[in-house]
Amino acid sequence: PVQVGPDMIHNGSYDVFVAKVTADGTGLVYCGYVGGGSAEDAYGIAVDSNSNSYVIGNTESTETTFPVKVGPDLTHNGTRDAFVAKVKADGTGLVYCGYIGGSGMESARGIAVDRSGNAYVIGNTGSTQTTFPVLVGPDLTHNGFQDAFVAKVRADGTGLVYSGFIGGSD
Numbered sequence: 001p002v003q004v005g006p007d008m009i010h011n012g013s014y015d016v017f018v019a020k021v022t023a024d025g026t027g028l029v030y031c032g033y034v035g036g037g038s039a040e041d042a043y044g045i046a047v048d049s050n051s052n053s054y055v056i057g058n059t060e061s062t063e064t065t066f067p068v069k070v071g072p073d074l075t076h077n078g079t080r081d082a083f084v085a086k087v088k089a090d091g092t093g094l095v096y097c098g099y100i101g102g103s104g105m106e107s108a109r110g111i112a113v114d115r116s117g118n119a120y121v122i123g124n125t126g127s128t129q130t131t132f133p134v135l136v137g138p139d140l141t142h143n144g145f146q147d148a149f150v151a152k153v154r155a156d157g158t159g160l161v162y163s164g165f166i167g168g169s170d
Contacts (some may be wrong), residue, residue: 004091005032011065016042018055018087030091036061040083044111046119051089054119056108059083059099061086070157071095077101077131082108082123084153096157100129106149117155125149136162143167 002008006018015035019028034040038060046054059066062076072084081101085094100106103128112120125132128142138150147167151160 001109002022002032003028004030006087006091007032007033007035007067008093009033011035012037012039012061015040016040016055017055018042018045018053020053020091028031032091034067034085034087034094034097035059036066037064038062041107043107044108046111046113048113048117049115050117052117053089053091053117054089054111054113055085055087056111056123057083058105058107066096067094068099069094071098072096072153072157072159073099073101073133073150075099078103078105080105080107082106082121082125084108084111084119084121084157086119086157098157100133100149100153100160100163101125102131102133104128104131106132118161119153121151121153122148129160129165132165133134133160133163134165135160136144137164139165139167141165144169
């Protein structure tokens with residue numbers, strides 16, 4: 001039931017959708033797609049005090065078809081990258097949308113937003129520090145086959161405040 005939405009057209013094999021339900025639950029304020037020419041999955045959503053929605057997941061779509069805008073990274077880096085998108089409060093478009101990833105496979109699995117609009121993203125990665133956007137920490141060295149990652153995205157979406165690994169040898 002697309003209406004308004006960041007994108008009204010289905011773009012690939014699997015697209016993410018984001019919807020806002022009316023306060024009384026009787027209908028939709030908006031409902032639309034976020035996706036590119038390949039497959040996307042969504043795993044989390046958060047809403048800030050201004051009613052902007054933040055959606056995270058993973059995508060196999062490159063920047064030629066995925067709706068990258070502002071950041072945090074505008075270039076697809078591997079087979080599957082994590083993504084984070086900030087949807088305008090009225091649902092009419094994206095404030096920002098970009099990748100978090102390296103040459104391996106990533107997936108964002110959780111998100112929270114602080115009062116200043118910074119997004120905190122967690123997920124998993126198979127990329128090492130040579131290609132994953134490590135910055136500050138908590139650990140700058142990939143430890144095993146799959147590590148968790150934690151990243152803080154600037155409120156304006158233009159990049160990462162920090163990004164690092166959490167993991168052991170497996």
